[in-house]
Amino acid sequence: MEHDFIDRYSRIDSFMSRLDPRVKIVGLAALMVCIVSTAPAALPAFAVYGAIILVLTRLSGIPAAVILKRMLVAAPFILMIVLFIPFFRGETVVLSRTFGSVTFSVTREGLILFWGVCVKAFLSLLSVILLTATTDFPTLLKAIEKLGCPKVLVMVLSFMYRYIFVIQDEFMMMRQAKDARSVGGSRLFHWRALAGMVGVLFVRSYERAEAVYLAMCSRGFDGNVRTFHPFRVTVADAAFFLTLAVSLSCVKVLGALYG
Amino acid sequence: MAEKVVEIKKLYYAYPDGTKALSGLDLDVFRGETLGIIGANGAGKSTLLLHLNGILRNGASDAVKVLGRDMTDKNIPFIRSRVGLVFQDPENQLFMPTVFDDVAFGPINMGMKEGDVRRAVEEALKEVDLPGFAGRSPHHLSVGEKKRAAIATVLSMKPDILVLDEPSSNLDPKHRRGLIDLLRRLPLTMIIATHDLPLLAETCSRICVMEEGRVEADGKTADILQNYPLLEDYDTGALLHISRRSTT
Known part of the structure; x- marks a missing residue:
């Protein structure tokens, strides 16, 4: 039987799949760190992150439907977590309903937190999907090993x-x-x-x-599995990394100035 | 007389549960020959093969000698690099995420340089008719391709002796034919344990019949395959029928 779903799209030849996987991992990890460290109210910042991901998706050649389908797999887990956030205790109550002796009140702080968790989870998930869909699993493993994973x-x-x-x-x-x-x-x-x-x-x-x-x-196994890492950083990798780094720094600097 | 590459004297082995698998087996294998080993299930064929590179060892280290060396801890790395053992189930033989990593596994462990390893992998894959398969995952290969990739994983180590356990099991006739052609053109000393008598008729110069952990008969392929009373003893009429057809 053939099982192909893990690596189905990693063999598409595109800008993203040709990148050095180490550069891809570090770049997308940086993007995720920026995403999760942005205040929920900073809407323009999230717009920029979204735009970056959109451009990278276009560069990956992966059909949008595939990405959305993979999002759906993770969606229930996120939903489970965020479902109760709007009911967190806060100063300003926006909506209140009483059922018998139980009162449910949605607070403004809760709603902002809800939006923040949702948008961060959504964007981070997109970044991870982008990484895993454009890198086949064996390559991904070699890259994380090279980056210091035990x-x-x-x-x-x-x-x-x-x-x-x-x-x-x-x-x-x-x-x-x-x-x-x-x-x-x-x-x-x-x-x-x-x-x-x-x-x-x-x-x-x-x-x-x-x-x-x-x-x-x-075949001579002595406790260590050794493989080759045929990775080489190219001009495209440098361009990808620099563009990403500059955009993210701009977002962070502007956010600090006007946020 | 050709050089003895494997020398086995009075080899005994019992599994930890007490099952006697080998009881005083004697066998010599000479350089350049292809030796077939037949015998009913449980006759000790696989156990014997596992002794050829020291995966299984009994107490006496001089019971098995490979290329003149005793099976001692010191010699085992050398012996394992000279004896290529291909297991029956290619799923167990192919354990790395890609075919390249798998075929490169042995050569890298032998300490070969990166350029040499790449060349060895490329040659081994070409030898088994799988050029261009280096980047594939083993679970995307057909059974026939897996069997050949498994052979490539030891060919890349450039062994002197190739040991195969049931190489043709689960293969369809076409892939089996391809395998036989491959075995015929490999210029190595080979030891093949199988139930596939027609395969032996085409590939082997000599055949041993094993029974209850001993070599019962040992002779030229044609002599053994035409010794009908012996084969009848060893197995059923069906196999005999096949062997009759293939030798005439």
């Missing part, structure tokens, strides 16, 4: 990326084998069978891990 963590992520689909296929095949013999039976019985499958999957993954380790030892 090797063990990179190794774990790398094995996860390699084997999550293998395990998914195994589970799918087990489920098909179960369904092929499932004629009737109570719901409880099916849940029990499913629990058993999870157990089997764990044991199988454990055994596979041992087999993989043996295969690694056969």
